[in-house]
Amino acid sequence: MDAIAPEFDKFVARHHAYVDETSAGLDGLIATLRAARDQLAGTDQDAGAKKAALAMLSLDVKGQTSKIMDTTKDISSALAKCGKAIDKKFGTADLEWNPQAFEGKDHLIRQLIGEHFIREGKFELASTFQKESGLSAAPAKNSQFQELNDIIESIRHHDLGPAIEWAESKRFELNRIDSTLQFDLHKQRYLQLLADAGPRSPGLMAAIEYARKYFSQFPACIREIQPLMLAAIYAGQPTAPATYRTLLARATSPTAWSNLERQFARDFCSLLGLSPDAPLYTAITVGTTALPIIMKMSTIMKEKRNEWTASNELPVEVPLAPRHQFHSVFACPVSREQGTDLNPPMMLPCGHTICNESLKRISKNGSIRFKCPYCPQDTTMAQALRVYL
Amino acid sequence: MAEKIKLSVDGILALESSFIKVPYEQLKKANRKAQKFTEKELSNLASGVADLAKGKGSGAKDPVKALDAMIERMNKLKRKLDELKAEETMYAGKLAARLSHLQDLAHIRTLTAPEFAAWAHLRLQRVLLDYLMRQGFLTSAKLLATGSSSHSASDASGSVMNLAAASAAAEPMAVDTDPTPAPASQVPAPHPVAGLVQFADLEFFTHQRRIERALERHSCTEALAWCHDNKVALKKLKSHLEFNLRLQEFIELARTRQLVPALEYAKTHLVAFADLGHTRAIQQAMALMAFPPTTTCEPYRTLYDSDRRWTALAAQFRADNFALHCLPPLSALEATLQAGLAALKTAQCGGKHEDRSINCPVCVPDTFAVLAEKLPLGHHVNSCYVCRISGEIMDEDNPPLVTPEGYVYSRKAVHEMAAKNNGFFRCPRTHSIFKVAQMKKMFLT
Numbered sequence: 008m009d010a011i012a013p014e015f016d017k018f019v020a021r022h023h024a025y026v027d028e029t030s031a032g033l034d035g036l037i038a039t040l041r042a043a044r045d046q047l048a049g050t051d052q053d054a055g056a057k058k059a060a061l062a063m064l065s066l067d068v069k070g071q072t073s074k075i076m077d078t079t080k081d082i083s084s085a086l087a088k089c090g091k092a093i094d095k096k097f098g099t100a101d102l103e104w105n106p107q108a109f110e111g112k113d114h115l116i117r118q119l120i121g122e123h124f125i126r127e128g129k130f131e132l133a134s135t136f137q138k139e140s141g142l143s144a145a146p147a148k149n150s151q152f153q154e155l156n157d158i159i160e161s162i163r164h165h166d167l168g169p170a171i172e173w174a175e176s177k178r179f180e181l182n183r184i185d186s187t188l189q190f191d192l193h194k195q196r197y198l199q200l201l202a203d204a205g206p207r208s209p210g211l212m213a214a215i216e217y218a219r220k221y222f223s224q225f226p227a228c229i230r231e232i233q234p235l236m237l238a239a240i241y242a243g244q245p246t247a248p249a250t251y252r253t254l255l256a257r258a259t260s261p262t263a264w265s266n267l268e269r270q271f272a273r274d275f276c277s278l279l280g281l282s283p284d285a286p287l288y289t290a291i292t293v294g295t296t297a298l299p300i301i302m303k304m305s306t307i308m309k310e311k312r313n314e315w316t317a318s319n320e321l322p323v324e325v326p327l328a329p330r331h332q333f334h335s336v337f338a339c340p341v342s343r344e345q346g347t348d349l350n351p352p353m354m355l356p357c358g359h360t361i362c363n364e365s366l367k368r369i370s371k372n373g374s375i376r377f378k379c380p381y382c383p384q385d386t387t388m389a390q391a392l393r394v395y396l
Numbered sequence: 397m398a399e400k401i402k403l404s405v406d407g408i409l410a411l412e413s414s415f416i417k418v419p420y421e422q423l424k425k426a427n428r429k430a431q432k433f434t435e436k437e438l439s440n441l442a443s444g445v446a447d448l449a450k451g452k453g454s455g456a457k458d459p460v461k462a463l464d465a466m467i468e469r470m471n472k473l474k475r476k477l478d479e480l481k482a483e484e485t486m487y488a489g490k491l492a493a494r495l496s497h498l499q500d501l502a503h504i505r506t507l508t509a510p511e512f513a514a515w516a517h518l519r520l521q522r523v524l525l526d527y528l529m530r531q532g533f534l535t536s537a538k539l540l541a542t543g544s545s546s547h548s549a550s551d552a553s554g555s556v557m558n559l560a561a562a563s564a565a566a567e568p569m570a571v572d573t574d575p576t577p578a579p580a581s582q583v584p585a586p587h588p589v590a591g592l593v594q595f596a597d598l599e600f601f602t603h604q605r606r607i608e609r610a611l612e613r614h615s616c617t618e619a620l621a622w623c624h625d626n627k628v629a630l631k632k633l634k635s636h637l638e639f640n641l642r643l644q645e646f647i648e649l650a651r652t653r654q655l656v657p658a659l660e661y662a663k664t665h666l667v668a669f670a671d672l673g674h675t676r677a678i679q680q681a682m683a684l685m686a687f688p689p690t691t692t693c694e695p696y697r698t699l700y701d702s703d704r705r706w707t708a709l710a711a712q713f714r715a716d717n718f719a720l721h722c723l724p725p726l727s728a729l730e731a732t733l734q735a736g737l738a739a740l741k742t743a744q745c746g747g748k749h750e751d752r753s754i755n756c757p758v759c760v761p762d763t764f765a766v767l768a769e770k771l772p773l774g775h776h777v778n779s780c781y782v783c784r785i786s787g788e789i790m791d792e793d794n795p796p797l798v799t800p801e802g803y804v805y806s807r808k809a810v811h812e813m814a815a816k817n818n819g820f821f822r823c824p825r826t827h828s829i830f831k832v833a834q835m836k837k838m839f840l841t
Binding site: 012104116303336359381 | 407412414520524533535733736740742757775841
C-alpha cells in the first residue's frame with residue numbers, strides 16, 4: 008500500500024493539470040484556427056499573404072498539437088506507473104479452497120442475504136431483493152429491527168436520546184436480566200454534558216442537574232457515581248489527575264462509544280432472544296481474517312499435493328477474538344487432539360484434564376497407577392471424571 | 397485468552413485484487429481511449445494544415461471551408477475528451493476511496509479493536525454489493541449502494557454517463573438521508589455509508605450484463621466489440637472467445653443455409669485463426685456447409701446445438717471478463733463465508749439443542765448450518781472454555797468449576813446463581829442441585 012499511495016497521488020495531481028491543460032490547449036488551438044480562418048476569409052488579403060498565413064498556421068498548429076500530445080502521454084505514463092505499483096501489490100487472487108462446499112446452495116445464500124437486510128432494518132432493499140432474486144417467500148418483516156437499527160444509528164452519531172428512552176420503557180425487563188444499560192447510558196450522557204460544558208459554569212450546572220435527576224435512581228451504583236461526581240471538578244482541566252482525565256475522555260472515546268453500542272445491541276437482542284450481531288456479520292468478520300490463513304495453507308498443501316479438504320478439520324488454527332468463541336473446545340494437552348464424544352475430556356482428581364485416549368495410554372488401559380502429566384499427584388483411570396464443557 | 401490477537405494486514409489485502417483492479421482497468425481504458433482519440437485527431441489536424449500550407453490535398457481549393465471543418469472536428473474532440481475526462485475522474489475517485497479504505501486497515505493493530513469492527517462492517521457491505529452485482533441483481537445493488545431507490549433504480553440499463561451522474565448525485569443524497577447529523581464538535585460516525593457508491597462497480601457489471609443479454613438474444617456484435625476493445629489483454633490470456641464468436645456467426649449462416657455469405661464470412665474471419673491452433677475446428681465448420689441443421693451426424697449435430705453453444709459463449713465471455721479484471725470465479729462473499737464458518741465450526745454446532753449457542757452463526761438452522769455441512773471444523777491447539785450460563789470465556793480470574801456429575805460452568809455464574817438461591821447451584825443441563833462447596837476447580841490447560 009505504501010508504494011501505491013505516492014504514485015496514485017502523483018497521478019491525481021497530474022490528472023488535474025491534464026484536465027485543465029488539454030482543455031486550455033484545445034481552446035487555444037481552436038482560437039488559432041478561427042483567427043486564421045477569419046484572416047483567410049477576409050477579402051483584403053492577396054494570395055501571397057494568404058499563403059504566408061497558412062504557413063504560419065501550420066507551424067503554430069504543429070507546436071500546439073505536440074504540446075497537447077506531450078501532456079496526454081505524460082498522464083498515461085503516470086497511470087502506467089500507478090498500475091505497476093498496483094500489480095506488484097495485488098496479484099491474481101484465488102479464493103477457492105473448497106469448491107464443493109456451497110454447491111447447489113445458492114438459494115440459501117440468497118435467503119440469508121434477505122434475512123440480513125431485514126436484520127439491518129433495510130426493509131425496502133429486502134423486498135426489492137426478494138423480487139429480483141426470485142426468493143420464494145419474503146423474509147418476515149420485523150419492526151423491532153427497525154427500532155434497533157435506528158437507535159444504534161443515533162448512538163453512532165453520539166445521540167443518546169432514543170437509547171435512553173428505550174431503556175426507560177424496558178426498565179423492568181432490563182432489571183430482570185441484570186443489565187446495567189440504563190445506568191451506563193445516563194453515565195455517558197452525563198460525561199457528554201461535562202465535556203460540552205468545559206470549565207464554564209452554566210453547562211456544568213446542567214450536568215450536575217442531570218446527575219441529580221437520574222443518578223439518584225440507581226442507589227446500587229453509588230461506587231461508580233462517586234468518581235463521576237468528582238469528575239465535575241476537573242471538567243475542562245487538562246491537568247486533572249489521570250483517573251478523572253480518562254473518565255472525562257470517555258465522552259469522545261471511540262472505544263467507549265462502540266462498547267456502549269455493543270452493550271445496547273446485546274441487551275436489546277437479549278430481550279428478543281437473539282444474538283447481538285447479525286450472524287452474517289459475525290461469519291464474514293471471522294472469515295475476513297480466516298480466509299488469508301486458509302488460502303495460504305491451501306496453496307502450500309497443493310504444492311505438496313496433500314489433500315486436506317476431505318479431512319474433517321482445518322489443518323491450521325485461525326485465531327478467534329474472544330467474542331467470536333461461542334462453544335467450548337477441549338484440546339488435549341498431551342495428544343493435542345480435540346475432544347470428541349468418542350474421546351471425551353477426563354478430569355483427574357488433581358483438577359488437570361486430558362483426553363480419554365491419552366488417559367488410557369498413560370494408565371496402560373487402567374492397569375497401573377500413574378502420575379498426572381502436570382503435577383506430582385498419582386491416580387488411577389477409575390478416579391478420572393468425564394467432564395462436559 | 398485476553399491477549400491481543402494481531403491482525404495480518406498483508407494477508408487480508410492480498411485477497412482484495414479485484415476491488416482495486418476493476419476501477420483501475422476502467423480508468424486505464426478510458427485514458428487509453430482519450431489518448432488514442434487525441435493522437436488521431438491532432439495528427440490529422442497537423443497534417444491537414446500542413447497540406448493546406450503546401451496547397452496540396454482536397455481542401456486546397458477552399459481553405460476557409462477546410463478550416464471550418466477542422467474547427468468543427470476540434471470542437472468534437474473537445475466534447476468527447478470532456479466526457480472521457482469526467483469518466484476518468486469518476487474512476488480515479490473510486491480508486492482513491494478504495495485505496496484509502498484499505499489503507500485504514502494498516503492503522504488497526506488487533507482483531508479486537510473497535511476500528512476493526514467498523515472496518516469489517518463496511519467490508520461486509522461491499523462484499524454483499526459485489527455478490528449482488530455478480531449475480532446480476534443490479535436494482536438491489538443500486539439500492540444498497542445509494543441507500544435510496546428514488547433515482548435510477550428503475551432503469552435497468554443505464555449508460556455509463558447516466559451512472560456517473562447518478563453516483564455523483566448520490567453522495568450529497570446519502571448525507572441528506574442521514575437521520576441525525578452529528579454536531580460539528582463530535583467525532584464523525586465510523587460508518588461512512590456514502591462511500592459505498594465508490595465501492596460499487598455498477599458500470600462494469602451493467603456493461604457485462606448488456607453483453608450477456610445480447611448473447612442470450614443470439615447476437616455476437618456486442619461481444620465482438622468487447623473483444624476488439626480488449627484485444628491485447630485477451631491475447632495475453634490466450635482466450636478463444638473471439639474465435640468461438642466468429643465460429644458461431646458462421647454456424648448461424650450455415651444454419652439458415654446462406655452458403656455463399658457463409659463462405660465469404662469464413663474467408664474474412666475464420667481463416668485468420670488457422671495459425672492459432674484452430675485448424676481442425678475450421679475444417680469441421682467448413683464441413684457444416686454440407687450438412688443441414690437437421691443432421692444427426694456428429695460432430696455436426698453438436699455444432700448446430702444452439703442452446704448449448706450460446707450458453708457456453710456467455711459463460712466464456714463472463715470468465716474472460718472476470719479474468720481480465722482479476723475477479724476471482726468465486727465471489728468474495730461466498731469465499732469469506734466458507735472460511736468464516738469453517739473457523740467458527742465446532743463439533744457442538746447444530747448438535748443437541750442444549751449445545752447450540754444463539755450467538756453462533758453455524759448454529760442457525762436451515763441457512764448457515766446447512767451451508768456449513770460440508771465444511772471442516774476449526775482447528776484449535778488450545779482449549780477454550782465458554783460458560784454455558786453467561787457465555788463468558790473462562791480464565792484465571794473466572795476459572796471453571798465442575799459439578800460432581802462432570803458439568804463445567806464459570807465460577808462467576810455459579811456464585812451468582814448460588815447467591816440468589818441460598819448457596820445452592822442448580823445445573824441447567826442435568827437439573828441436579830449442589831452446594832457450591834461440592835464443586836471442584838478445574839485447571840486451565
